Amino acid sequence: MIIDAHQHFWKVARGDYPWMTPDLTALYRDFMPDDMAPLLAAGDVGGTVLVQAAPTLAETEFMLQIADTTPFVLGVVGWVDFESSDAPAEIARLAAHPKLVGIRPMIQDLADDDWMLMPALTPAFEALIAHDLTFDALVFPRHLANLQTLLARHPDLRCVIDHGAKPDIAGGAFDQWAVDMAALAQNTLAYCKLSGLMTEAGDAPTASNIAPYAARLLASFGGERLIWGSDWPVLTLAGSYAGWLEMARSFVPDTADRAAIFGGNATRAYGLTEAATC
Numbered sequence: 001m002i003i004d005a006h007q008h009f010w011k012v013a014r015g016d017y018p019w020m021t022p023d024l025t026a027l028y029r030d031f032m033p034d035d036m037a038p039l040l041a042a043g044d045v046g047g048t049v050l051v052q053a054a055p056t057l058a059e060t061e062f063m064l065q066i067a068d069t070t071p072f073v074l075g076v077v078g079w080v081d082f083e084s085s086d087a088p089a090e091i092a093r094l095a096a097h098p099k100l101v102g103i104r105p106m107i108q109d110l111a112d113d114d115w116m117l118m119p120a121l122t123p124a125f126e127a128l129i130a131h132d133l134t135f136d137a138l139v140f141p142r143h144l145a146n147l148q149t150l151l152a153r154h155p156d157l158r159c160v161i162d163h164g165a166k167p168d169i170a171g172g173a174f175d176q177w178a179v180d181m182a183a184l185a186q187n188t189l190a191y192c193k194l195s196g197l198m199t200e201a202g203d204a205p206t207a208s209n210i211a212p213y214a215a216r217l218l219a220s221f222g223g224e225r226l227i228w229g230s231d232w233p234v235l236t237l238a239g240s241y242a243g244w245l246e247m248a249r250s251f252v253p254d255t256a257d258r259a260a261i262f263g264g265n266a267t268r269a270y271g272l273t274e275a276a277t278c
Contacts, residue, residue, distance in 0.1 A: 001046035005266040006229025008053045016054040031233045039241040047074040067099040075101035088127040095131035101270040102134035144180035151188040163196025170202030185220035191269045195229030198238035214251040223257030227265045
């Protein structure tokens with residue numbers, strides 16, 4: 001079945017979304033399961049991975065509560081303060097929930113590009129490994145060299161790179177990003193999400209300007225480690241759910257690769273149980 005490996009829910013009144021301001025008109029409202037269910041049904045998408053959108057433990061608890069009552073949410077990627085001495089204990093506590101499959105620090109929003117290499121974070125990364133959780137890497141191209149260093153330091157850390165590392169498609173920046181992504185794919189076991197590319201492609205995203213980036217991701221990570229996601233509802237800033245699903249399919253012509261990229265790889269990357277994905 002098709003799995004959307006990257007989507008969000010939020011309630012504005014919760015108040016812990018520092019990036020969300022009223023000028024983001026299309027996003028400045030609640031998005032909940034009833035909003036997404038018709039999109040999944042129309043696209044024959046059977047399940048999702050719900051990803052954090054706020055850097056708080058309350059956000060993680062909020063998502064797990066949704067997962068408890070929403071069958072199509074197969075897994076949750078939450079947030080923990082990696083710098084806290086309590087991080088390993090919090091990770092252990094959250095890992096007891098059967099739908100908690102990963103943790104995502106919001107690296108893209110941090111001022112220090114070297115943050116992920118801080119020695120103080122080692123216990124948190126070791127806790128992810130110990131509890132068989134996935135590290136979602138929300139990074140920009142400038143972080144990729146450090147990410148490769150981090151994964152060399154923790155070779156048993158299962159990692160998924162979000163949104164192809166957010167290349168500057170609108171600005172035409174390709175060459176260095178392509179080299180760095182190819183190196184990561186060759187030198188690590190990281191997975192990468194085919195997601196978020198429409199919102200990086202400017203005011204008028206088209207298949208033709210996104211295609212070279214999708215092709216590079218497919219060539220680098222192959223049909224075994226590339227994972228489709230929508231990034232809904234952020235996606236609505238650039239296009240529709242159905243439109244992105246159709247476009248992404250056009251980038252993956254091989255039938256076997258499609259089956260893996262649009263479902264099977266998410267199951268492996270996040271350790272989704274067979275029962276949950278039936």
